[in-house]
Amino acid sequence: MFAAKTYEGARSGGEGSEGGRSAGAHSAGARSAGGRLIICPTPIGNLGDMPPRALEALRAADVVCAEDTRVTGKLLSAFGIEKRLERLDEGLIGSRSAGIVERVLAGEVIAYCSDAGMPGVSDPGLRLVAVAREAGACVEVLPGPTAAATAYVASGCANPRFYFGGFFPRKSAEQHTVLTALKPLDAALIFYESPNRLVAALSALAEVLPLRTVTVCRELTKLHEEVARGSASELQAFFAERAEAGGIKGEIVIVVDGPSAAEEEADQADSADQAQRLAATLAAEGLRTKDIAKRLVAECGISRNDAYDMAMEASKR
Numbered sequence: 001m002f003a004a005k006t007y008e009g010a011r012s013g014g015e016g017s018e019g020g021r022s023a024g025a026h027s028a029g030a031r032s033a034g035g036r037l038i039i040c041p042t043p044i045g046n047l048g049d050m051p052p053r054a055l056e057a058l059r060a061a062d063v064v065c066a067e068d069t070r071v072t073g074k075l076l077s078a079f080g081i082e083k084r085l086e087r088l089d090e091g092l093i094g095s096r097s098a099g100i101v102e103r104v105l106a107g108e109v110i111a112y113c114s115d116a117g118m119p120g121v122s123d124p125g126l127r128l129v130a131v132a133r134e135a136g137a138c139v140e141v142l143p144g145p146t147a148a149a150t151a152y153v154a155s156g157c158a159n160p161r162f163y164f165g166g167f168f169p170r171k172s173a174e175q176h177t178v179l180t181a182l183k184p185l186d187a188a189l190i191f192y193e194s195p196n197r198l199v200a201a202l203s204a205l206a207e208v209l210p211l212r213t214v215t216v217c218r219e220l221t222k223l224h225e226e227v228a229r230g231s232a233s234e235l236q237a238f239f240a241e242r243a244e245a246g247g248i249k250g251e252i253v254i255v256v257d258g259p260s261a262a263e264e265e266a267d268q269a270d271s272a273d274q275a276q277r278l279a280a281t282l283a284a285e286g287l288r289t290k291d292i293a294k295r296l297v298a299e300c301g302i303s304r305n306d307a308y309d310m311a312m313e314a315s316k317r
Contacts, residue, residue: 035104038111043142045222051144061111093124097131104137118146122166151253153217159258161187179208189256205232213257219250250258275300279314
């Protein structure tokens with residue numbers, strides 16, 4: 001069911017706020033206007049990328065909920081902000097979200113931070129926002145750093161579309177299932193990955209998407225930022241050697257380019273080979289040409305004309 005709500009005075013700065021006032025400028029009246037849940041992005045590595053509006057919101061909030069209070073505490077300290085912190089991680093957000101939202105509805109201004117980047121993007125913040133929206137609470141999302149978008153641009157990928165898959169699957173079977181399902185998608189594929197699992201992830205990509213160009217972005221915006229681009233097999237060998245030499249460190253984003261013409265041609269050739277083998281098998285079993293052609297279209301994804309020609313050829317042998 002469609003629902004839209006406007007919250008007067010909830011937005012900070014820019015058009016629609018009186019005199020373009022910032023969050024800090026009108027924070028004194030925030031409680032009278034109603035509570036708010038403010039989703040505050042934080043840097044993905046470089047403190048210089050801290051959004052000014054997020055700083056103002058953190059200073060104005062009654063309390064700051066954090067995925068990890070130690071990480072957010074250090075961030076606040078770096079900017080001279082003293083604020084009460086409450087832990088709200090993956091294990092707690094399910095049981096505490098309703099209570100947080102009740103406090104917002106009662107007039108409290110609560111900010112939420114993840115460990116780095118945009119809360120809600122592959123972290124538990126998304127569940128908090130969902131509960132708040134369902135309850136009709138005011139939610140203000142501030143724009144800011146996101147590793148997925150930064151990596152997409154840094155990769156040099158030419159495809160104008162991308163699919164963000166969150167963290168790369170851990171189990172081998174699931175990796176192959178996910179990549180096979182995503183293979184036809186005309187878009188770049190973006191995944192987060194642990195440095196300890198990077199080599200295994202690249203091995204899976206080399207098996208399922210051997211003709212794709214892959215980019216590994218490591219430690220984005222930090223002093224030792226690295227952007228490595230090549231085929232999955234090339235990158236697998238490169239990072240496997242590094243892992244053996246001393247290990248791979250840092251936050252990692254994998255960007256897989258969209259389908260190329262070479263991949264499409266190879267897939268078509270594979271489909272044709274598969275169809276010819278199936279046609280020969282079905283003809284040997286005594287199926288009629290018409291029935292063979294139907295099976296080829298359904299199981300191999302080739303055109304009806306090609307399927308009929310293959311069926312005819314197989315039936316003559």
